[in-house]
Amino acid sequence: MSEIVSTESRGDCLVIRVNNPPVNALGHAVRAGVVTALADIGGARCAVLHCEGRTFFAGADITEFGKPPQSPSLPEMIAALEDCPAPVIAAIHGMALGGGLETALGCDYRIIDRKARIGFPEIDLGIFPGAGGTQRAPRLAGIAATLGMTLDGKPIDATRAVKTGLCDEISDGDILENAIEFAMQQSQKRRIRDLPSPVVDQPAIDAELAKAAKARRGQIAVDKATEAVLASAALPFEQGLEKERELFLELIGGPQSRAMRHLFFSERLSAKVDGLNASPKSLGLIGVVGSGTMGSGIAMAFANAGFSVRLFDANADALKAGMERIRSLYMASAAKGRTSEAEALDRYDRIQPAHNWEAFSACDLIIEAVFERMDVKKAVFAELDKVARADAILATNTSYLDVDSIAAATKDPARILGMHFFSPANVMRLLEIVRGAKTYDITLATALDAAKRIKKVPVVSGVCHGFIGNRMLKGYGREAGLCMMEGAAPEAVDKALYDFGMPMGPLAMADLAGLDIGYDNRRSMTAGEDYEPLASLLQDRLVEIGRKGQKTGAGIYNYEPGNRTPRPDPDVNAIIEQLAAEHGVKRRDVSSEEIVERCMLALINEGAAILSEGIAQRASDIDVVYANGYGFPRYRGGPMFYADELGAGHILERLENYQEKYGPKWWTPSPLIRELAASGGTFGHWKRDR
Template identity: 45%
Template sequence: GVEQALEMVTSGKHVDAKTAHAAGLIDEIVPEGELRPAAVALAKRVLAEKRPLRKVRDLDDKVVAARGKPEIFGSFRKANARKFRGLLAPEYNIRCIEAAVNQPFEEGLKVERKLFMELMTGEQSAAQRHVFFAERQVWKIPDVPEDTPVIPIRKVGIVGAGTMGGGISMNFANVGIPVTIVETRQDALDRGLSVIRKNYERSAKGGRLTMDDVEKRMSLLKGTLKLEDLADCDLVIEAVFENMDVKKDVFGKLDRIVKQGAILATNTSALDINEISTAVKRPELVIGLHFFSPANVMRLLEVVRAQRTSKPVIATSMQLAKKIGKIAALVGVCPGFVGNRILYARQLQANAMLMEGAMPWDIDKVMYDFGLPMGPFAMSDLAGLDLGWIREKSSSSTIREVLCEKDRRGQKTGAGFYDYDENRNARPSPVTEQIIRDFAAKSGVPQRRISDQEILERCVYAQINEGAKILEEGIAIRPSDIDIVWINGYGWPVYRGGPMFYADTVGLKTVVAKLKEYGPKLGKDFTISPLLVKLASEGKRFQDLK
């Protein structure tokens, strides 16, 4: 029937023989190895019984049942609107079935061919093919051969049982690797292990695990208050407070405790790993493993090589990422690495446009409509505006500081850039709007209406420009690696192929021209990447970089 067909063609889920038989897609299922004799027997039976020869094109009993019932398609679209958002292929599949129901067979075929050709030759198809190959290319590291020896990882230590530490631990328990988790206080350790158990039990309730699986995975997790219990680990990942002094102190202690030859990794999202490695006598064994939150869910792992990180440590980290089901991108050391550095470039433009007259919900809507899960200000409210904010040092110097000082710290306090109801549904806030207007007036910045096009171009083209600088500096190996980071770590829509691929579809000449046009609005410290300018002047694309 039509309902089942809609589900099949838009999901792409595998349909086994039993399901196909039950759905009427096939007439008979026969034992393995008996296909030919069974088919011959069926043909003879059809002849002997003088059954009419049926053409699939003439079988329209299920189709007729749906004719004149547009609500079938309307309700299916509505039920899947969130899942299909922005993607052309599911909508075109639905239209093909609508045509099969409402038009003669030949006309239905014409509609199908027309829509298929549109998809095949369109940007969304090209983007998704790009991502398919980029996901395979990202594992290839030019200076780390495939036969590089790896370090066996039989036991992992995690320092910190908070949100990140707990999530990271689950990745290893999921694949049968024992984990020792260290905390400084028993209550923090108990809380961390309790959250892990609840996460697993939620998966069991959803049918993704059995309760036996839950107990098996929990049995692989050992909590302790002693760093000394990490002595025999093959890999230790530090996931403590994002402070250089704290991290160097932890690494210094680990260097004295953990066995020689073990890898010491940091989960820092932005700090200088070269400096962290100065705290140890084995800098060649130090690497960044930047998991994304929630670490047990998000696919991306930024593997950050420091100046002295050895090739076996890099090879081991990449192999381990694959084992725990992550997609890993090898990047270099700079503030924010690849993902957060590009995020910061976008945030600078978003903050500047707040001062110039755009409201948070204006900017967020443009980014959401572009295909991202949420805009920069909704994301800030979700994470908490007080991340890194210290009340004693706050001086109302930014809009964020003013909001925090008024106890508007995001979703958790019921108000941030937005106001929230008891179910955390956001609505534009007149309080925030007044705060922004007053702040801009006090700063002497004139307000104006900013178009959706300017919002999109300033946010996205600034990201592209930062990506080009990252390539110039050798922080990322290739443009497609940046695309992989942003698709898997920040929700960039797969049908737009990542920021660097998107730049190629827009045209680098257009990107450069627009950045020059916006000029001073982009900030006094903003500079256009020489690589971006060079490629644009030569009529090349990022994809042409080899």
């Protein structure tokens, strides 16, 4: 045997041990070792498949993605489990995910540790289980339950695993010892492939499909996975496997899976910063300044990860309201079954209200989350400078402001950086970490470690107005506004981008955020330099007549009480036409294709500038920002991946077309796009000379 796969005889039971840290990925060496061990079973009456370390097989070996499979393949290894003359029992602890669960289903029986979880997460990569999972699982759990796991992608716990029939027994003690004892009681093989085909329960199936249609809009893997699972009832087992493989290969070679796999790897790469070798500081007590929606969410994000938090607000009533909001959110989570009431209360108790600045003197990391005004933030940091320990890290949760200016107002700019959370901060995965000109490596390393510990996806940005995400968003919103002024109805603009895959259109989003937010921001900007006034004429007029968006029941759209569904308003269309006439805009039909193209090109062109300036380290970081913070459809991979799919030459040609039509102010192609078009290069492979 090998160091990765070994065997041990325990009486009449052969224990097949796998030790492939950190997560026992099902790489070629594992598969070959298991097949060899099964071939040498000898006179053993039963076998137990057991993994060392913290988990059962947590999935395929991601380093093999996109490479030709080596024999034995995963289906071949699973066939060897089924062909073994003695019953094989899977001893599941930790996680059995994807190919790991398919491996367990290739065994005759499955015993699961009470704390373990199993699942099919492949849908998040634009594929589905391709090693027999769609044919074996329905024969145990039924079609609806299998579809639920396959289309949702989230793991289920041991209790549910046994209830659905996917596992046979829960282990409360030593998983290996219990599995051996269980195995010795089994005298016969029980291959899932030999079980009857599942029964079709159409109402239950339709319910699962309805949930998936809403959660995974636009993802073709939903239909293909459904077809594969339904084949378990319509076709004999071997033909079902063939159908599964055919559909799986169709998906894995397609653009959506390619895009989603790109994001999978990009999210693991985004926390790696070239040249950063410092080790993070140890974090204990966390401080948060500001108890509004954002500050409360940040406090919850740390409390959820086990940190003790001190939450402060200079306004005592606001602090009380913030604590009440936090308690309400935790109780609502418990009521929905997302956590137990005891855990919800425990998390709430980790957040302690602070009634003066001195409460921050013991904090290791203090995050400011107050009003987005430079004078207000500088005043907060002046107070923190007085009370914070010299080695404490201070972070600003700003969306746009100059982090270097904030840092310059402190005694030690080296310990200052930006930590831009996205609302709601206890839910949204993205965290933009803004590295200032004087930010020490250890400061950045600690922020990255904190992000990991609170389960955020961090992306490091340089300092500029709006950083990566909001800087790019400006052009996206500009083109949406201009398309509306030029002739597209607001609902047509939003529908075009919704159909492209965005979670909601930019105009409905503006109503949700509040039109007065942009209005106030523009008061400190220079029209024609910092923003295109024609694009925001409507929003300015609406704010001035009291229509500020959802919060006032009317903005670009109308809203009925208690209903957030945007409803077109003929009066708004009349205002648009009036404004267009006043400013000499000739109205015309604007196609949905043009709306999408202009908005996407604006994103891509600004993204290219951000990349070439070194604000973002790599193109994939920009994709991570937009997929996790702005709802860019994951099946398109992010704006820069989408640009590479279109090709730099095509991007340049279309930018030059709009430059000729509208002038150079907003449509001058980034030099990087010209460079890539000339060389045939891609954003994904481009590296900036530093």
